[in-house]
Amino acid sequence: EAQVTQNPRYLITVTGKKLTVTCSQNMNHEYMSWYRQDPGLGLRQIYYSMNVEVTDKGDVPEGYKVSRKEKRNFPLILESPSPNQTSLYFCASSSLRPPGETQYFGPGTRLLVL
């Protein structure tokens, strides 16, 4: 089954404690992306990757890091989480050709930073 998986699904942590949210896709997609969803703001892109070792900032990258060492995985790293990073996070992937291909979303990770 084609899917994007994220782990963990729910996470409660404290300010400053480094954490990683994993994302994996089994569709051999070149493109992967992280979004955060906040009430009234919709989804905003954090980082994206066009291929292995190619990453770029989205609209709200501050406080986040990513890496793309393998095509299937795109982890999101919060080195020193703060309460304003409490949010619902989604990973997505798609192929790059043809343009406009559907992005497939993971189930989401709900993060609470105390």
Added chain:
Amino acid sequence: AQSVTQLGSHVSVSEGALVLLRCNYSSSVPPYLFWYVQYPNQGLQLLLKYTSAATLVKGINGFEAEFKKSETSFHLTKPSAHMSDAAEYFCAVTNSFGNEKLTFGTGTRLTIIP
């Protein structure tokens, strides 16, 4: 630069009535447009997309949308609402040159009145 405006953060319709969710876009290049649906505690699922073929696009669950370049709009409609349509709906835009940066609107929560 690209952006999406969804008019109405909450829309309520009676079961069996017409559903109309509004989306206007701004893009400096020919756009590709998407509607995604999010059911409670789930990720986003593609409803339909416009990628420069037919301007009237039919999607899943009886939804359709019409791309109107002169009005820069991509409104989502369904002739007869069903209780199962209650969800949050997001309009999104990317461009036709292969840049997969997807910009979302702030979402419209649809409530169905029995």
